[in-house]
Amino acid sequence: MRHVIALDVGGTGMKAGLVGLDGVPLYEARRATGRERGPDAVVESVLGFAQELLAHGRTHFGRAAEAAGAAVPGVVDTDRGVAVRSADLGWRNVPLRGLLSRRLGRIPVALGQDVPTGGLAEGRVGAARGTGRFLYVSLGTGIAGAIGIDGGIEPGAHGRAGGLGHIVVRPDGPACGCGGRGCLEALASVTAIGRAWATAGGGPGADAADCARAVEAGDEAARAVWRAAVDALADGLVTALTVLNPRALVIGGRLAGTGDTLLTPLREAVAERVTFQQLPAILPAALGDAAGWRGAGLLAGELLTRRQAV
Template identity: 45%
Template sequence: MIALEAGSTYIKGGALGPDGVLRNKERWFTRPERGPDAVLETVLTCAATLAERCRPTAAGIILPGTVDETSGRAVHTPALGWRDLPVRDWVAEHLDLPVAVGHDGRAGGLAEARSGAGRDCGNFLFVSVGDGIGTTVVLAGRVPPTTGHGAQELGHTEVRPGGDPCHCGKQGCLETVASSSAVTHRYARATGWRGIGAREVYHRADAGDPAALAVCGEAMVALADVLAAAIGRYAPERLIVGGELAEAGASLLAPLREALTSRLGLPAVPDLRLARFGETAGRMGAALLARDLQDARAGR
């Protein structure tokens, strides 16, 4: 199975082997400023590159924004400039393979529920912090259908009125403060350092860099502002943090836990854990969607 995760900065790929290990992990720049058609061509090229290398029997692709998983359409994906795009049909025709299309947050939640940090937990909230920020609630060990409960684009919740512009067209969204690209941009703006990614900023914060501590601290406070409402609604047993933030290690969970405690009170704060699959949780979930599709077609 091959897996693709399309985000505003990178298109990430990988292949799931029979042993359940994700290999051939690679990433390519998305460059959404080129326009939606060019982004689609890049996605198709990346998919073909992986398929040629891995000889898959099915493919999974996950996207941010609003996704119709049944029809395989990107209903509204501002990060890529896509609206009502039949992604599944395009990729399936290009690869001549069955293709599953899903939401990035839901896919990450699926991976963690089946064999990750949520495997032994009935109800948990998965939050993915990378190019975008989305959450998925897992109930009784299952990711519910997209209707009702399910993935939420919390990254486009306004947290700083009049703040930095977001690609969704609004200002001051959570993604402009707490996403990987926002952390990178805000650190560069504060220090003049260029070419430093979010992971490095997280590590600098852990090492005591004042500017990194300020940027990451504000990101955790903004994230807690939004997650507190979701925790109050779903009362999960566990909060699992994935995406690039998970790669920073447990050090950033402390300020997030502290911020949540100040908003909810200690008894209401769920057990906080890092995603087992880290920033590959989405791709692992995409591969699982592809495998599920193949099994369904085979009647298994």
């Protein structure tokens, strides 16, 4: 059976699979990155995992994968196939596309940034399928987005479109890792909520999931922290939908795992803020943490389609 390799490399773990040329997943696997051993060890873990997937395909599907796709965090030069910078992995200027291609027998390899790649999957086979134009928002350690247009993702002039986490929503707010102040990421990310809840009553080591559970239990201090984060998120999203006019907002990432604890007040907060704007559907992501590798499989499939068209 013809298939491709699909990899999603995260800060501590890798999610991957083999995908048929029709986009149907055939096999799924997970591995640790080995980040504790340093950046070079992470690269070798990725390459070794890809080799395992290649061998699995030969054994179980009668032939080797014809292409591969990989999604990685941080700044990615997709044209050159280089992971330019990734704080999560400790990488700088890693030529991952070339390394993977050589390790896999010179098959073509596509490299993408994790959030746009996950957004691609949500747009084609997930929550935004058939919407045409949507905004995918990943709420995790940071906040990032992907602008979906007619089955593809708009990269922007320099490949940086979708940086929602750095919309300034509170000009006098907390410092952000980007060097600015009051960015959405500094107020409504998993990290920001965890920090705020630890200070407000959750205690040392408390995180956003703890805050969500306290909200569900009726804790008023937790509700205040949650409300502040939701309000900041709604302000940022209304700015984005005013500019982009999407048909749907798809909410993914770790924070989306809280379900209606997040989505119900978020829908209300966004609705309260719109005036002339068309209110989009606000939907939970459908693919969960599989979005990255499913999107990587789509990128790999596109390589083969382009080759056949030449």
